[in-house]
Amino acid sequence: MLDTCKLKSACNLPFVYNKKINTAGTSNAAVPLADPGMYQLDITLRRGQSLAARDRGGTSDPYVKFKIGGKEVFRSKIIHKNLNPVWEEKACILVEHLREPLYIKVFDYDFGLQDDFMGSAFLDLTQLELNRPTDVTLTLKDPHYPDHYLGIILLSIILTPKEGEHRDVTMLMRKSWKRSSKDLSENEVVGSYFSVKSFFWRTYGRPALPVLGFCRAEFQSTYSQNAQFQTQSLRLSDVHRKSQLWRGIVSITLIEGRDLKAMDSNGLSDPYVKFRLGHQKYKSKIMPKTLNPQWREQFDFHLYEERGGIIDITAWDKDAGKRDDFIGRCQVDLSALSREQTHKLELQLEEGEGHLVLLVTLTASATVSISDLSVNSLEDQKEREEILRRYSPLRIFHNLKDVGFLQVKVIRAEGLMVADVTGKSDPFCVVELNNDRLLTHTVYKNLNPEWNKIFTFNIKDIHSVLEVTVYDEDRDRSADFLGKVAIPLLSIQNGEQKAYVLKNKQLTGPTKGVIYLEIDVIFNAVKASLRTLIPKEQKYIEEENRLSKQLLLRNFNRMKRCVMVLVNAAFYINSCFDWDSPPRSLAAFVALYGTFINV
Incomplete structure (x- = not known):
């Protein structure tokens, strides 16, 4: 049987160590490099000073990239027309060891062109003290012009060991190896390791993080005929449920803008809004020629940090054929918002004029939650009795807004539509009740996905309709619609597993x-x-109206029938004057004569 597996870093990236590395000061640790393990790097990008001018007007539009091991792990927002930008952005990065320095690169944003390089610097992570905030000043250099002064970047960094996550990965890896080592080749085991490692990054929500270094596996195994491989059971679903429940989902509904700044010569704008939380980005639709746009759009962010985060919001004016105009920006601090409550925010745009009106909801905890089928409140007798007691007739006047409790088990789907060129789909499911909206995880490359998730909602109106929609995930654009069902709450039969045929959007x-x-x-x-x-209750989320050929043809035929009625009436009246039918023309003449006499 396979008893142990040691994983070691086999190489370092040579191009990093051939360059001069900026350090963060002296370290109290007079020991060699730490053993490979997980570290959390909390970086606050403060500001830049005296950066290089790259635009004709003597300014720049700087933004910053962080790279580790040649992979980009963070990108800041763009500060327009400023050589002393203030970012105050936070990034949380997991690194596997400290041998790879942090590579900082600054660029000038150019719309439609290649961004201009403004300088770079390195930070040696081995010089940082553990669990202690460190302020770092990095001088930017250009390798081609080392004597040129390109300004400085100021950071605040905290390095924290994360041994817990490393142990979790080890347990997950061991759990996946149930077969005898006699049946496993070295390639199979290495493949299993990388599949578990990729699951780890996907579960903890950091798809941009690399597995640093090139790893090889060295095996030390012993064999016995009757020995059984026993480890503490840790299911993959437990880790996934941890990411769903503990981090949660941030639902943002962009309702409207008020009194936005006019950016076009006609005194209007074509505004749209961009949202960013870490690596997650969304862009609203463009509302043409208005200063008071009505978007009514909804976006979902995955919240991977318990302490919350900052959502950066920028408003832009769309200009065809040239660079879009910046209208203003604002931020939402999620740590200041309470969970399981919809917050209506009216945010003043900085560096511009006007307001944005948003609804922000942090979900996935007690009353609105996601869990596995193994965590079923109604199957636990005590919890079921507590829920029944909460909504018993004796508690009529206790919290009148809390009408009832809804539990939805999303088990699986079968025979879904093909949405990708590979002949497969990447389906996930969205469950909506009024303005509450929860999501399952994505099952990749599968037309018969199994989610096995339980969603719970508080019912505010028993006449509400439960909507369950299946989408295909696309990383580079909005999700593709696969099907939808709408179920009135009053028509539900409790505890019965049913198969619902998916329907179109309408x-x-x-x-x-x-x-x-x-x-x-x-x-x-x-x-x-x-x-x-x-x-x-008003539902703020509205589907974007798209051109439908069937609807266009139906409206065309309807207008054609109306026009033909008028044309036929005109021909009829004209035939009366032409005496095509003498009796009809005589009757029309008498009627017209009588009308004139009476008038």
């Missing part, structure tokens, strides 16, 4: 595939009746 006809759901609804009938007297 729910007027079926599309390809079915989805298997099991739904339970528990509610207080008296509270639900009282809630009926209150106007229905």
Whole structure:
């Protein structure tokens, strides 16, 4: 049997060590490099000073890239027309060892052209003290012109060991090796290691992080006939559930803009908005010729840090054929927002004029949550009794807004539509109840995905409709629609697993595939009746209207029929004057004569 597996770094990237490395000062650690392990690098990009001018106006539009081992792990926002930019951006980076320095590169953003290089610097991570904030000043240099002064970059850095994550990966790796080592080749084991390692990065939400260095596996194994390989059980789903529940999902609904700055010669703008949280970015649709745009769009960010984060929001004016104009920016500090509550924010745009109105919700905890099928509140007798007691008739006047409890089991889908050129899809599922919106993970390259997730919601209106939509994930553009079902809460039969045929966006006809759901609804009938007297909750998310050939043809035929009615009426009146039918013309003459006499 396979008892142990040692993983060692086999090489370093030579181009890094051939260059001069800036250090962060002296280190108290007078020991050699630490053993390979996980480290968390918390970096705050403060500001730049006296940066090089790269534009004709004597300014630059600088932004910063962080690289480790030749891979980009962070990119800052762009500060327009400023040689002393202030970023105050935070980045959390996991590194596997400290042998690779942090490579900082500064560029000048040029729309439609290649960005201009403004300088670079290196930071030796081995010189940082553990668990202690360090302020670092890096002098930017150009390798081709080493004597030129290109300014400085100021950072604040905290280096923290992360042994827990390293042990988790080891346990996951061992769990996946259930077969005897006699049946495993070295290539198979190395492949298993990298598949687990890629799962680790995907689970913890850092797709841009590299596995630093080139790894080889050295095996020391012993064999026995009756020995069983026993390890502590740690399921992959536990780690995935940890990322879903503990980090959560940030749902942002961009409602409208008010009194935005006019950027065009006609006194209007064509505004759109960009959102960024770490490596996740979204862009709204463009609203032409308006200073008070109504977007009604919804975006979801995955929140991987317990302490929250900063969402950077920038507003732009679209200019065809040339560089878009900057309208203004604002930020949302997620650490200042409470969970499981929708916050309506009216944000003043900095460096510009106007406001943006947003709805921000941090979900995935107690009342609105995601978990595995193994964590089922209604199957636990005590929890079920507690939920039934909460919505019993005796608690009519306790929290009138809390009408009931909804649990949705998203089990699997079958026969989904092909969305990728490979003949497969990368499906994920979105479950919506009014303005609450939760997502499953993505099952890659599969037309018959199994999610096995449980979603729980608080019911505010028993007349609401549960919407379950399946999308295909596309990394470079918006997700592709695969199918949708809409289920009124009052029509749900508790505890029955049903197969629902997926329909199109308008729910007027079926599309390809079915989805298997099991739904339970528990509610207080008296509270639900009282809630009926209150106007229905407004849903802020609106689907973007797209051109439909069928709708266009239907409207064309309708207008054609209306025009033909008018044309036929004109021909009829004209035939009366032409005496094509003497009796009809005589009757028309008498009627017209009588009308004139009476008038």
